[in-house]
Amino acid sequence: MSRLGTLRRKFGITARRVAVRAHMPWYWRALTFTGFCVVMVGAGWVTYQYGMELAGFRQSEAARDLAQLREEIRQRDATLAEMSSKVATSRRELQIERATYSDLERQVKTLSAENAALREDLAFFQSLMAAESKAAALTVNRFRVRRDAVPGEYRYRLLLVQTGQRVREFKGKLQFVLKLEQGDRKYVLMLPAENEKKVTDYELRFKFFQRVEGTFRISPEAVVKSMQVRVFEKGATQPKLTETVTVS
Secondary structure, eight states, rough: OHHHHHHHHHHSTTTTOOOOOOOOOOOHHHHHHHHHHHHHHHHHHHHHHHHHHTTOHHHHHHHHHHHHHHHHHHHHHHHHHHHHHHHHHHHHHHHHHHHHHHHHHHHHHHHHHHHHHHHHHHHHHHHHHOOOOSOEEEEEEEEEEOOOTTTTEEEEEEEEESSSSSSSEEEEEEEEEEEEEEEEEEEEESSSTTTOOOOOGGGEEESSEEEEEEEOOOTTOEEEEEEEEHHHHOOOOSSSSSEEOOOO
């Protein structure tokens, strides 16, 4: 009975169900999985290419468009460089033209001033000839001092004239006395200075007239209040003539 019960439990209605499956080696399983993956990747690539074609995208067309874009950028860069070079050249030419114009303007102003001075000299000599006296006389005429363009630089101008019927050659020298102010300080400056080498610029030798022009430089912080010219005859220690002008 016990054996019969055992057989009933194993093979009877109450026995557990057993599934019978065919045995497959592992390498077949791996090969099947690999094939499935290849099929899926291929399907994905085909789907991607088809989607790109639907969107109007081609790899060759993209490369061609990219090359055209690069060429356009290169041409624009070349055009920009050429235009920049032309602008720089035009700017330099404009600077040269402005400098040339400034030089010409200064020359015109200088020539105009010299021409006006010559006209004044001519008018002065004409009036002097009309009122010429017999007695010889030495005079200082049109003594002027003005600031120059350079800070601290001044320019002076005067005209020495001898009048009379029997005029002899005058030989001598000039000396200038400057009265200066710099802040609360007041002092005097002599021209030519003791250590100045160009003393020939202050020498005089003329018969009827001699025009004297020159410049001097002082500290830019100083101000010239007045300037006196002293005319010495050769060998004399006292001036034969003096004239003072106020500098505004």
